[in-house]
Amino acid sequence: MTAESVHITSYRTYLWVLIALLFLTFVTITVTWIDLSALTVLVALVIASVKAYIVLTWFMHLKYESSLFRVLVIVVLAIYALVIGLTYFDYLLR
Amino acid sequence: MTAENIHHPEPSYLEYRGKYKGLLGWLTTTDHKRIGLMYMYAMMVFFIVGVILGELMRLELFRPGQQFYGPQVYNGLFTLHGIIMIFTVVIPGLAAVFGNFAMPIMIGAKDVAFPRLNLFSWYLFILGAAIALSSQFMGDGPPDTGWTFYAPYSVTTHTNVIAAVLGAFVLGFSSILTGLNFIVTIHRLRAPGMTFFKMPLFPWAVYATAWIQVLATPIVGITLLMIIAERTLRIGFFDPNLGGDPVLYQHLFWIYSHPAVYIMILPAMGVVTEIIPTFSQRRVFGYKAIALSSMAIAFVGYFVWAHHMFTSGMSSTARWIFSLLTFLVAVPSAIKVFNWVTTMYKGSIDVKPPFLYSLGFIFLFMIGGLTGLSLGSLATNIHVHDTAYVVAHFHYIVFGGVGFAFFAALHYWYPKMYGRMYNFKLANIAFVFLFAGFNLLYFPQFIIGLMGMPRRYFDYLPQFTFGMQLSFYGGILLAIGLVLMLYNLFQKNGAKAPANPWGGSTLEWTIPSPPPVENFDVMPEMGPDEEPYDYK
Ligand SMILES: [Cu+2]
Numbered sequence: 001m002t003a004e005s006v007h008i009t010s011y012r013t014y015l016w017v018l019i020a021l022l023f024l025t026f027v028t029i030t031v032t033w034i035d036l037s038a039l040t041v042l043v044a045l046v047i048a049s050v051k052a053y054i055v056l057t058w059f060m061h062l063k064y065e066s067s068l069f070r071v072l073v074i075v076v077l078a079i080y081a082l083v084i085g086l087t088y089f090d091y092l093l094r
Numbered sequence: 095m096t097a098e099n100i101h102h103p104e105p106s107y108l109e110y111r112g113k114y115k116g117l118l119g120w121l122t123t124t125d126h127k128r129i130g131l132m133y134m135y136a137m138m139v140f141f142i143v144g145v146i147l148g149e150l151m152r153l154e155l156f157r158p159g160q161q162f163y164g165p166q167v168y169n170g171l172f173t174l175h176g177i178i179m180i181f182t183v184v185i186p187g188l189a190a191v192f193g194n195f196a197m198p199i200m201i202g203a204k205d206v207a208f209p210r211l212n213l214f215s216w217y218l219f220i221l222g223a224a225i226a227l228s229s230q231f232m233g234d235g236p237p238d239t240g241w242t243f244y245a246p247y248s249v250t251t252h253t254n255v256i257a258a259v260l261g262a263f264v265l266g267f268s269s270i271l272t273g274l275n276f277i278v279t280i281h282r283l284r285a286p287g288m289t290f291f292k293m294p295l296f297p298w299a300v301y302a303t304a305w306i307q308v309l310a311t312p313i314v315g316i317t318l319l320m321i322i323a324e325r326t327l328r329i330g331f332f333d334p335n336l337g338g339d340p341v342l343y344q345h346l347f348w349i350y351s352h353p354a355v356y357i358m359i360l361p362a363m364g365v366v367t368e369i370i371p372t373f374s375q376r377r378v379f380g381y382k383a384i385a386l387s388s389m390a391i392a393f394v395g396y397f398v399w400a401h402h403m404f405t406s407g408m409s410s411t412a413r414w415i416f417s418l419l420t421f422l423v424a425v426p427s428a429i430k431v432f433n434w435v436t437t438m439y440k441g442s443i444d445v446k447p448p449f450l451y452s453l454g455f456i457f458l459f460m461i462g463g464l465t466g467l468s469l470g471s472l473a474t475n476i477h478v479h480d481t482a483y484v485v486a487h488f489h490y491i492v493f494g495g496v497g498f499a500f501f502a503a504l505h506y507w508y509p510k511m512y513g514r515m516y517n518f519k520l521a522n523i524a525f526v527f528l529f530a531g532f533n534l535l536y537f538p539q540f541i542i543g544l545m546g547m548p549r550r551y552f553d554y555l556p557q558f559t560f561g562m563q564l565s566f567y568g569g570i571l572l573a574i575g576l577v578l579m580l581y582n583l584f585q586k587n588g589a590k591a592p593a594n595p596w597g598g599s600t601l602e603w604t605i606p607s608p609p610p611v612e613n614f615d616v617m618p619e620m621g622p623d624e625e626p627y628d629y630k
Contacts, residue, residue, distance in 0.1 A: 033549045076309060079396060083313075084399060090412035 007064040101598040106608040124209035130195030136172040147175040152569045169238035176241025182223045188361035193300040199602040202285025202618040205598045208279040218268035229254045245332030245343035259318045273307025274578035287620030294600045295485035299364025302388040306353045314350030348399035356395040362499030366452045374441030380433040387426035399601025404475045415466045420470035451502035458494025476532040483543025486536045509591030524579035530573025538564040550598035
């Protein structure tokens with residue numbers, strides 16, 4: 001077992017996370033006024049993904065952990081994407 | 095590791111008195127060994143209820159036409175049988191019982207990483223089971239959807255589906271937390287020097303299982319909540335009348351429920367991988383292949399779910415892709431079977447009850463697995479879809495595979511659990527009854543399924559009578575075998591068990607039977623040249 005390293009995040013970082021999340025929420029709401037037709041869902045999902053990335057990286061400390069955890073998260077997301085992809089594949093080709 | 099720490103005065107985990115004694119001492123325990131046993135006792139009760147429900151179905155099917163109860167009661171019977179057996183017996187199954195009891199000892203840990211979370215998982219398990227069972231007594235009658243809760247029927251039926259679905263949801267949480275606990279335990283609490291590839295193969299199997307539990311179970315959780323939302327709030331997810339798509343339900347349901355089969359079978363394979371080398375008195379053949387095939391099964395098994403939906407109106411491209419993937423997942427399973435057989439080859443085989451039950455597992459699992467391939471190929475699937483052939487196939491996997499491996503594990507670790515031996519002769523006789531009864535019960539279902547007998551019908555055409563009656567008699571033999579086996583194990587008056595009755599070479603055999611509370615007096619360590627199965 002390796003020695004545990006404890007990382008203490010400063011309030012300033014958390015404040016930036018908060019501001020970024022609030023700003024992105026504002027963007028999400030604003031774009032609903034614009035008619036993007038087919039792209040509506042895509043835009044909403046992209047913004048949500050950026051928010052999730054910020055939360056995982058800074059708020060959930062993925063940035064400061066060993067790379068094993070990052071690999072695990074990426075593998076999980078890849079599996080999830082594959083599962084959703086295969087499901088939609090059926091719908092698209094029906 | 096030597097035999098030094100075998101004789102010592104510390105009380106065993108069974109005798110240990112903590113803050114509370116007696117039943118309360120058990121209900122408040124955080125000891126992984128006691129929690130493992132508590133899962134086992136609860137599951138035994140559920141299992142016996144499930145068996146009785148199954149036998150009641152066989153009774154109705156003894157002759158064509160209505161015998162004792164009408165279609166509605168019969169639908170309730172197979173639904174409850176399925177819910178109990180799947181969600182409260184085989185899914186927690188070997189992982190919850192032996193993953194808890196044996197895995198931490200095998201990796202040289204004192205307990206799991208989160209002992210209180212472990213106890214909490216057990217309470218969630220009991221709570222979920224209680225909610226699921228309450229569906230029988232509350233609301234507008236027992237659910238009649240089958241354990242799969244297929245939409246849109248599960249959205250429109252007036253029976254008490256919500257309680258059953260909610261019960262399954264809570265049981266899912268128990269499963270996720272157990273999986274999480276095991277992943278952290280295996281990553282963090284291995285004995286110093288025990289790298290992943292020096293870990294015994296049962297912990298490897300539990301590790302692969304735990305990942306499926308954590309990754310797949312949330313999907314069924316969401317799906318079940320969507321049913322509740324659709325029933326109560328009329329949100330159109332699945333019901334075409336509300337603008338939903340019933341095939342979407344089947345996708346979401348099977349994304350979990352196919353990997354769930356691997357939640358059941360991987361620990362079963364892990365146990366057999368421990369038992370076969372021990373009783374062949376050889377080192378396991380192909381350690382790495384077995385370890386990695388567990389991971390491969392967990393991974394590929396994630397992408398085969400739609401083989402349950404070949405007749406549901408999927409696109410034909412999706413159909414052949416899922417058929418191909420289904421065939422691929424058979425490869426790592428076959429790797430394991432070949433490795434077990436090769437381990438036995440030229441071994442000095444000692445046929446004791448655990449080995450006998452493991453052989454039963456391999457035989458029945460092979461039949462179940464190979465008939466799974468005929469179901470996975472598109473053309474034959476159309477013919478046998480939703481027939482008794484499917485019923486026979488999955489009972490060969492789930493009972494013949496998981497059930498027999500559970501019995502094997504129970505006979506293997508029983509001396510370690512209770513510090514007592516059992517009667518070998520009676521265990522062998524019980525095995526003969528179980529094995530003969532099992533095949534007599536389920537093999538005819540393959541035949542009448544091929545002849546066209548649909549599943550989940552309380553009535554049938556006269557040409558199926560002979561097969562149905564064979565199954566009935568098989569069910570009786572099977573029940574006799576179960577009674578004999580349980581009677582043998584629960585009298586607990588056998589000779590005192592030594593620390594290592596079978597000549598096993600993993601860590602749990604280096605400590606007394608039953609183990610002390612903290613498992614090890616001296617924490618085990620592995621040197622750089624030590625191999626995984628070096629503890630004799
Ligand atoms: Cu499947």
